[in-house]
Amino acid sequence: xxxKELLPESVIEQAIAELKIRYKKRLFDPIVTLWAFLSQVLxxxxxxxxxxxxxxxxxxxxxxxxxxxxxxx
Numbered sequence: 001x002x003x004k005e006l007l008p009e010s011v012i013e014q015a016i017a018e019l020k021i022r023y024k025k026r027l028f029d030p031i032v033t034l035w036a037f038l039s040q041v042l043x044x045x046x047x048x049x050x051x052x053x054x055x056x057x058x059x060x061x062x063x064x065x066x067x068x069x070x071x072x073x
Contacts, residue, residue: 003035004058027064028055 012031016023023030032055040051056066 003038007035007038027059 009031012034016030021030028036036051036055039054040046040048043050059066
């Protein structure tokens, strides 16, 4: 994810904590969702499918189950 270095997880977590937002740690948590959204709106291909593909590419290097590329849900 290109925004991982520009907008680190710790900065987003701090903002979430300050706003007292509670969420469950899921694959598409607020951090990953924000990175994907920023990537999507700044990319020339603004499709949801492209954004999900970038997330999957990012996850491929980690030890997690890769989600479906179908963004319809």
